[in-house]
Each structure stands twice: as structure tokens, then as C-alpha cells.
Amino acid sequence: MATVNxxxxxxxxxxxxxxxxxxVGTEGILVLIGVVLWIGWHVVSNMQESKKLDDIxxxxxxxxxxxxxxxxx
Amino acid sequence: xxxxxxxxxxxxxxxxxxVTVVLMFLxxxxxxxxxxxxxxxxxxxxxxxxxxxxxxxxxxxxxFFGWWIYWAFPTGPGFAPSxxxxxxxxxxxxxxxxxxxxxxxxxxxxxxxxxxxSGVFWAAxxxxxxxxxxxxxxxxxxxxxxxxxxxxxxxxxxxxxxIDAAWGWHFDGWMLKILGYHDAYASGVxxxxxxxFALGILVVLGPRIxxxxxxxxxxxxxxxxxxxVTVGLFLIYTGFWGFYAACNIxxxxxxxxxxxxxxxxxxxxNIYVTPTTLSGITFNFLMSLSGGLLAGYVISKGDPxxxxxxxLAGVITASAGNxxxxxxxxxxxxxIGVWVAYKLxxxxxxxxxxxxxxxxxxxxxxxxxxxxxxxxxxxxGYPSSGYSVGAMWxxxxxxxxxxxxxxxxxxxxxxxxxxxxxxxxxxxLHGMGKLRIPREVELAGLDYQILEDASSDEKAVASASR
Numbered sequence: 035m036a037t038v039n040x041x042x043x044x045x046x047x048x049x050x051x052x053x054x055x056x057x058v059g060t061e062g063i064l065v066l067i068g069v070v071l072w073i074g075w076h077v078v079s080n081m082q083e084s085k086k087l088d089d090i091x092x093x094x095x096x097x098x099x100x101x102x103x104x105x106x107x
Numbered sequence: 108x109x110x111x112x113x114x115x116x117x118x119x120x121x122x123x124x125x126v127t128v129v130l131m132f133l134x135x136x137x138x139x140x141x142x143x144x145x146x147x148x149x150x151x152x153x154x155x156x157x158x159x160x161x162x163x164x165x166x167x168x169x170x171f172f173g174w175w176i177y178w179a180f181p182t183g184p185g186f187a188p189s190x191x192x193x194x195x196x197x198x199x200x201x202x203x204x205x206x207x208x209x210x211x212x213x214x215x216x217x218x219x220x221x222x223x224x225s226g227v228f229w230a231a232x233x234x235x236x237x238x239x240x241x242x243x244x245x246x247x248x249x250x251x252x253x254x255x256x257x258x259x260x261x262x263x264x265x266x267x268x269x270i271d272a273a274w275g276w277h278f279d280g281w282m283l284k285i286l287g288y289h290d291a292y293a294s295g296v297x298x299x300x301x302x303x304f305a306l307g308i309l310v311v312l313g314p315r316i317x318x319x320x321x322x323x324x325x326x327x328x329x330x331x332x333x334x335x336v337t338v339g340l341f342l343i344y345t346g347f348w349g350f351y352a353a354c355n356i357x358x359x360x361x362x363x364x365x366x367x368x369x370x371x372x373x374x375x376x377n378i379y380v381t382p383t384t385l386s387g388i389t390f391n392f393l394m395s396l397s398g399g400l401l402a403g404y405v406i407s408k409g410d411p412x413x414x415x416x417x418x419l420a421g422v423i424t425a426s427a428g429n430x431x432x433x434x435x436x437x438x439x440x441x442x443i444g445v446w447v448a449y450k451l452x453x454x455x456x457x458x459x460x461x462x463x464x465x466x467x468x469x470x471x472x473x474x475x476x477x478x479x480x481x482x483x484x485x486x487x488g489y490p491s492s493g494y495s496v497g498a499m500w501x502x503x504x505x506x507x508x509x510x511x512x513x514x515x516x517x518x519x520x521x522x523x524x525x526x527x528x529x530x531x532x533x534x535x536l537h538g539m540g541k542l543r544i545p546r547e548v549e550l551a552g553l554d555y556q557i558l559e560d561a562s563s564d565e566k567a568v569a570s571a572s573r
Binding site for chain 1: 148164170171211213215219221222252253254257258545546547551554555556564
């Protein structure tokens with residue numbers, strides 16, 4: 035995984051390779067994983083939010099009920 | 108970097124942008140405080156989280172495609188040829204400032220010992236993206252779903268503002284060449300577009316319950332915590348100052364850049380690579396802030412909410428030309444912008460029953476629009492670029508700044524890339540039943556469950572003996 039094993043060799047090369055993160059060359063896979071995580075976040079958070087909103091809507095609390103729930107701490 | 112002078116120049120530039128990014132973070136802190144202060148207690152936590160979550164959403168999408176759009180779209184595509192490769196297609200070839208270098212798989216989009224600029228420049232633009240989305244966030248509080256807002260934040264923060272930046276805030280942008288568009292500190296490319304986008308959403312979203320009486324008279328749902336609003340706006344001012352610095356290129360030799368043989372002229376430049384100074388824009392930032400505050404105080408009869416917002420609106424109005432204005436011009440322009448924004452806000456509110464909870468459409472949208480139009484008159488005849496100066500509509504050279512071009516530019520920013528996309532996306536989300544929270548939740552409060560849980564915990568703790 036390591037792109038650099040020896041900084042002296044790396045920096046004294048005739049052409050220094052700029053990218054030094056682990057797994058140079060796997061950027062495509064990393065982007066794919068990132069996109070899946072991003073879209074997945076929307077899906078999961080949307081499900082959570084819908085459930086929460088539906089639960090409250092079903093209970094129909096009064097518009098001032100929150101005041102009795104306001105904690106002192 | 109093999110010699111000390113080029114190393115110093117490069118690392119100075121890297122550090123310069125890094126500092127601006129940190130300063131601009133205060134804009135977001137300010138927006139969060141402002142919105143929470145403006146919302147009612149029963150919606151506080153949801154309001155805060157909505158604005159907070161735009162940070163990661165816009166950031167990751169800015170990494171995936173937003174930054175690429177900025178470098179790919181300066182030609183339109185199809186409106187005017189690039190000065191780099193003389194093609195009007197998307198700029199994706201191997202020319203110096205091509206989008207090809209900024210696809211998310213590029214090795215410049217990460218730790219790279221040969222590149223000290225891409226990351227900080229990417230981040231500076233990203234902070235502008237957050238601002239665009241955050242402007243929208245305030246207008247829609249207390250009734251939009253987090254899901255819908257996330258989609259809208261990505262649309263304005265990583266797609267539409269970056270298209271307008273490519274068109275009108277890039278040295279190779281077609282709007283400079285054809286229209287003579289000039290918007291040094293983003294009256295239009297951030298503020299007018301975000302204000303227009305917010306207005307498009309508000310038309311579909313509708314007002315908060317209780318905002319209008321049965322006869323249609325607007326009611327004031329005042330800020331719950333004016334002190335939080337105040338500190339928030341002060342922080343936005345501070346971050347905006349950093350934004351001004353971020354819009355400049357700190358050190359550039361324009362002689363060789365413009366092809367002037369034997370001429371050396373080191374200076375700061377604006378985003379269009381035309382000369383300005385950090386010193387000069389400091390005059391103008393402070394004088395336009397002052398003009399906005401002075402005007403806002405009088406017009407609103409000393410209302411703190413509007414006075415502070417007017418300071419911001421003043422800077423926004425003068426921003427298009429603050430790289431060149433005289434400080435007193437900047438102050439007067441700010442005053443005009445504030446007057447227009449304030450009057451338009453209440454006219455639109457009454458006429459169209461628009462509930463803009465924090466006045467974002469007025470402070471950013473109307474003030475930004477007016478700032479562009481005024482800039483067209485005051486800077487009429489200045490070159491929009493240092494590279495070559497031609498006639499309007501020419502397309503192959505750069506038109507000079509002019510009133511008509513700037514007016515058309517304002518329409519593009521506010522309506523074409525702002526209002527229309529905002530309205531369409533909001534319509535789609537509304538059609539899916541995902542735009543607005545249920546009426547019962549709006550009445551009970553978005554934080555109802557959180558408060559109930561906290562109350563339950565409090566009782567349990569209070570009755571505990573060990």
C-alpha cells in the first residue's frame with residue numbers, strides 16, 4: 035500500500051512523483067466507494083427523517099405541548 | 108520548487124488561501140447562529156442541523172463534480188471560444204487550466220508534493236459554495252425537510268453557482284467576452300443567484316403557518332434571540348472580509364501574463380486577473396459596510412435586525428465593483444442597494460405572500476442584482492479582462508464593462524441560474540411529497556421528539572437516588 039518507502043530515494047529521483055498517498059492508482063475505486071457512501075447517506079437519512087416526521091404527525095401533539103417538555107437543565 | 112524565490116511565492120500563495128478559508132469558516136458559524144436566533148425555540152435544533160449538514164453534503168459533491176464544472180464550463184459550452192484552446196466546447200483537454208486536472212480521480216485532488224495550490228484554491232471556492240447554500244437555508248427555516256434541503260443545497264452549492272462562476276467569474280468565462288460581465292466580489296455569482304434560488308423555492312414551499320392573516324396581512328415572526336442574530340451577523344461580516352481576500356490572486360506579474368514585452372508589474376489581481384490591491388478593497392469593504400448600516404438604520408427606523416442585515420446588504424451591493432470603486436462611491440452604492448432591497452422585500456412579501464424568514468432574498472438576491480446593474484454604469488468602459496479588449500457580442504475577445512451587459516448578467520444570475528432551477532427542483536420535491544414537513548409537525552415543532560426525550564431524561568435523573 036505504501037507509495038513511499040524511503041524519502042531520500044523518493045526526493046532524489048530525477049522526477050519526483052507528487053502523489054504520495056497510499057494506493058496511488060486506486061483513485062477510481064476510492065471515488066466509487068465515496069459516491070456509494072454519499073448516495074447511501076441520503077437514502078438512510080431520508081428513511082430516518084420520514085419515520086420521525088410520521089411518528090410525530092400521527093401523535094398530533096398540540097402546538098404548545100413542547101413547552102411542558104422544555105427541560106430546566 | 109528548486110529556487111528559494113519561487114518557493115516563497117508558492118508557499119505564500121498556499122498560506123494566503125489557507126488563511127482565507129479559515130476566516131471564511133466564520134461565515135458559516137455566523138449563518139448558523141443567525142438562523143437559530145431567528146427560529147423559534149421548538150425548531151432550534153433542527154434548524155441548526157439543517158445548516159450544519161450542508162457542510163459535508165456540499166463538500167463531498169464539490170469534490171466529486173462541483174470543482175470539475177468550474178473548470179469545464181467557461182465556454183458555456185458553445186457561447187464563446189476559450190483563450191487557451193480556441194474551442195467553444197467543454198474545456199477537458201490537456202490545456203493548462205483544464206477540467207481534466209480536477210476530476211475526482213486526478214492525483215492533483217489529494218496530497219501531492221508537486222502541487223501546493225489545488226487544495227487551498229478548491230477549498231476557497233468550496234467555502235463560497237457553502238455560503239450559497241447557507242443563504243438559501245435561512246429563507247426556508249421551520250418548514251422544509253432536511254432531505255429536500257440537502258438536495259437543494261447540493262444543487263445550488265455544487266452545480267448552479269459553479270456554472271455561474273465558470274461563466275462569469277473565471278478569466279476565460281463567456282460572459283466576460285460577450286457581455287463585459289464584471290463581478291469582482293460576487294454580488295451576482297454568489298448573492299444574486301442564491302437569493303433567486305431561494306425565492307424560487309419559497310414560491311413552491313409556501314409561508315410558515317401563521318405568517319399571514321386570513322386577510323393576507325403579513326405578521327412579524329421576530330427573531331427569538333436577537334443577540335444570537337447580532338453576533339451571527341458580526342461573524343458573517345468577519346468571514347466576508349476573508350472572502351474578499353480569497354477572491355484575489357495575491358501576487359502576480361502581469362507584464363508577461365498580458366504579453367507585454369519587457370514589462371514587469373507585480374500586483375494582486377481579482378479573479379479576472381486584472382489589477383487591484385488588498386489595501387484598496389479594504390477601504391471599500393469598510394465604506395460599503397458603513398453605507399449599508401447607515402442606510403439600514405434610517406430606513407428601518409433603528410430596527411436592529413434590519414440594520415445589521417443592511418450592513419451585509421451594503422457590502423453585497425458594492426461587491427461587484429469594489430476592486431475599482433472609490434470608497435465614497437462604494438458607500439453610496441451600498442446605501443442605494445439597501446434601500447431597494449428593503450422596499451422590495453416588503454413589496455414582494457405583501458404582493459406574492461412570500462415568507463422569507465430571514466430576509467435572505469432581499470439582502471442577497473435583490474442587493475446583489477442591484478449591485479450588478481449599478482456596476483455596469485459606474486465602471487462603464489473599463490476592460491473586463493486584461494488579455495484583449497473587443498466589442499460587445501464579439502466573443503473572441505473581451506467586451507468592456509457596460510450597463511446592458513451587466514443588466515443581462517444580473518438576469519442570468521438571479522433568474523436563469525437562480526430562480527428557475529430553484530423553482531423546478533422544489534416543484535419536483537413537492538411532487539414527491541418530500542419538500543415540506545407535515546402540518547402537525549410544523550405546529551408541534553421540529554424538535555418535539557428531542558424535547559420530549561430530554562424531558563423524560565431530566566425526570567429520570569431528578570428522581571434517581573444513585
